[in-house]
Each structure stands twice: as structure tokens, then as C-alpha cells.
Amino acid sequence: MLHATPSAAQKRAAFRAGLNSGTLQRFPGAFSPLTAQLIERHRFDGVYISGAVLSADLGLPDIGLTTLTEVAGRSQQIARVTALPALVDADTGFGEPMNAARTVALLEDAGVAGMHLEDQVNPKRCGHLDGKDVVDRETAVRRISAAVAARRDPDFVIAARTDARAVHGMTEAIDRAKAYADAGADLLFPEAMSGAADFEKLRAAVDIPILANMTEFGKSELLDAPTLESLGVNVVIYPVTLLRLAMHAAENGLRTISAEGGQRSLLDRMQHRRDLYELLDYSSYNTFDTNIFDFRV
Template identity: 65%
Template sequence: MSGLISATTSAADKRSAFRASLISEKITRLPGAINPLTAKLIQEIGFEGVYVSGGAFSAALGLPDIGLTTLTEVAAHSAQIARSTDLPVLVDADTGFGEPMSAARTVTVFEDAGLAGLHLEDQVNPKRCGHLDGKAIVPTDEMVRRLRAAVSARRDPNFVICARTDAAGIDGIDAAIDRARAYADAGADMIFTEALHTHADFEKFRAAVDIPLLANMTEFGKSQLIPAQVLEAIGYNAVIYPVTTLRLAMGAIEKGLRVIHEEGTQETVVDQMQTRSRLYELLDYERYNEFDSGVFNFTLSRSQ
């Protein structure tokens, strides 16, 4: 039964592993998981962590990334993903789903959901995608209150609270650096600077901030796509690929649906699909069958 219906690693051990990874010399790579099955694949391939993107989750619901999803929705979705993998899971908590007290509650809810950490951003609520123009950010002292509330609510000291700043695209990198330092002083464990443009921008930020840093390598955004090994050499501690799996999946889904619409059959794209046997392998179907047989196909010995 071990490792079938849920992961074998406890939430506490995942958090401990995640925190330890952020002070190691190796970068922690966290591809976005759009569902638990994707998280299982991320683990099997050998990544160090899993990310739950607010933008990908809202898109899967048919909604834009403008703060329309609720804490309850995101927590339930994230809990399903965390339960399916032995890897630590970092979740996008937007602005904390409200005022500082809401950010505090968000931490406790995500702890209970088995997550290893979250990031809170300094945008005005409701927020928008970090790689779009027209964003607005709260004053630094307001974000500091948001972070202090979150940190004070944490019960497991290994639960990672990451502070995201969107200031670079609004007020410039120097302003973002000032905010990052203030957020670190407020208790943030890691800093996520959104929408940096170039290799030099990432280097400048690393040189200016002393605590762990997270890079966002999202496609079609403002950031140059920098390989993980280069980010590691710069000194970054973690990197997320937030919407990559959704974009890969939706690209393939759209192509296949158009083929069926035009040709009346999916026959010409079958070779591009995950096979039934591969799906069953990923789901560990054989072990479920063994467990099921072991539970239901038994006889009772009767004492005389």
C-alpha cells in the first residue's frame, strides 16, 4: 500500500528537504504541475520540487489570472498535488487572498494542505499576471505587514515563506532590491523578483540580496530564458517553470482536436499520445491490482 494512494514522505519531511535545498549549492527546479498526474511525472523524471501556479490554475478553470480564484479552491487543488508526490510543493498564494489577517490564515491552510511553502506578492489586490503591463503594487510597509502576519502564523518553522516583488517592472531594479531587503528583514525566507529581463539583471539582484532567490523562467514573458545551470552559477537557489506543462498540454490538445474536427478521426495523431501502457505505468496500476487482490482475495482461518 505504501506510496500508492498518497506519497510516503510526510509533509514535515518535504518541508525540511525544501528548506535544506535552498541553502545547498544546487539549484532546486520546480516545474508547474497542472494536476497530480503531472506531479507524479515531475518526480519520476528527477526534478527536485513541484510548483503550483496561480496563473495555470485559473486558466484551467477558464479564468484570467486577475485574482478571481479563492483560497479554498487553490488549497484543495494544491492539496491533491502535494498528496501525490514525495517532492516538496511550492504554491502561488497571490496576495494572500486579502488583508494581512487573510495572509496569516492562508499560511495555516496551506500548511494543513501539506504544502512545503508559498509565495506572497506585493501587488494590489486583485492582482494580475506578473508579465503583463499595468500592474500596481502596494507601499512597502503594507507588504511588510502582509509578510509579518504570514510569518507569525507559521507553525512549522520549515514552511518556506517567499516574498515576491513586482517592483522591477514598475519602479526599476533598484527599487525592487530595496523592497527585497525590507521583505527579508520582515522574515521572508526567499525572494522572488518578477519580470527581470536579462542575465545581467539576475546577476545584479543576486549580488544585492543575501537570502535565497527564486527565478521565474516562464515563456512568452519579459524574462530571457536562462538555463538552470546558468542560474545556479549566478547563485540562484530555485527556479520555477510555472505554466510550461499547461502550454505543452494545451498546444497538443488543440492540435489533436483540430485534426479530429477536420479528418473525422484521431488516427494520424495517435503516435503523439501517451500510450495506455505508459499511463498505467505512471499510475502504478499493477501495484494497485496486487493490493486489491491482497485485500479482497483472502480466506479466514477458523480456530477449532
């Protein structure tokens, strides 16, 4: 009620333990605090906070227009309501290495379990679009080093994302992954990998955990969880899946209301009021209110 029981430190420790468990950690993307609660109810291992989803929710394309304040604010809202660890997309760190360091501080304060920084140029773009570019390796390493130096909680996970696969090829992506691991990154996020063979090559080259991005309609083959686990992948994110499902359902619903003049035929496709109230734990709020404030003067 009001907030999740585990502390931020406990959730970070859980994320670390999951990375070291040898089992694949599944992190669906939460586009709101309510969807984070639903992810927890379905027994996933964590929630992912996508920069692309946050941009879309604000009516913006994913080209680096969101601010650190907006990302930290939404991250805090989501982390507050779930016992699961949250991993957040911090884009390029919102500026120079000093900005990346401040990003770590604010996201730690927001209560998330970790964040990832990417090596794209500023302003960035969606990792599955053509025309993106990456900064030189030295600049990218400085971003990671600044983030690692700035964290206060040693369990806060710093993930390094590289977009080099689509720009310069797999060899450069592997070389960057090694450099980012040497700079102190805890987790590697190789963006826009083409398929299983790419993950096999990366797994053979680096020792630290690897994240797979299974986003729809992009450049990557959609691999299932058993396949990813067999490849040695440690975390899989489904960043935009729930937003795509929700927006598709909303669009179809609006089309039906417009055509039929009402929503009666849509009732069997809606979450019932009682199910929403159960997810929100209305009964606990009522019990608390009655026990604390039920008195006479």
C-alpha cells in the first residue's frame, strides 16, 4: 500500500543476485506505475523503463528530446509501487560525462536498481532506425567511467549499451563491449543484434552479464527465453510490448465507439472494475483509513 515494501537497496541486491544466478531475468517494459504492478503480479523478475516508451507517452519521437527530470520523475513513480527491481534507459547520460554522473545520482535517488548508458552521438535516435551514429570509443568510455565513479550504492547496476553493431559491425561492437567492461560496466547491452550468432560471439568475448533487447518490428530476430538462456544471455527486456498492445486495443476501441455510438460491445475486452480495484489493493487502503481515522471527538 502506498509504496512497495522492499527498500531500494534490497531491490538492487535482488537485481545483482539475479544477474549472478545463471538464469535469465525477464524485464517487460512498464509504461506506467499501474503496468509495473501488473508485471509484478505475473511474476516477472523486474521492470524496464524505456526511453522510447517515455518519449511516446509524452507525444514525442525517441530522438533525445526527453529530459533527465522527466526520466527521473517517471522512474521514481514506477519504482515506488513495485517490489521488483527497475532498470531505466538513461540514453546518453543527458550530456557530457559530468552529466552522466549526475544522472546516476538522480536515478539512485529515484529508487531504481540500475540504468544503462549508450554510445550514440547526441541527440540520439531509436537503436533500430537507420542513420544513427556512435561517438568515438574514448568518449564512450569516459561516460561509463563517470557513471561508475558517481554511484554511491555499489549494488546500483551500471549497464553499457553499444549501438556499434549496426554502424561499424560486430567486431567493433565486441571491442567496445570489452572496453566498457574494463571501464567498470556491470552489464552489457548490445543493441540491434541480428540474431543468435551475434549473441554467441559476444558471450565468447566477454565475462560480464549480457542483456538482450527483444523489441518488435526492429532489426533483431525475436528469440524466446529458453533460446536466450542457452546463449548465455542474463537479462531480456521487452521494452515497448505492453505499450504496443495497449495502444492497439485503444485504437480499436475508439474505432468501435465511433462506429457503434457506444462501448457496450467492448465490455468483454475490458479489465473489469473489480480487477482494477484488486490490482490497486483498494481493500488495504480502506482498512488503513478505518483503523487510523475512525474516531469520535
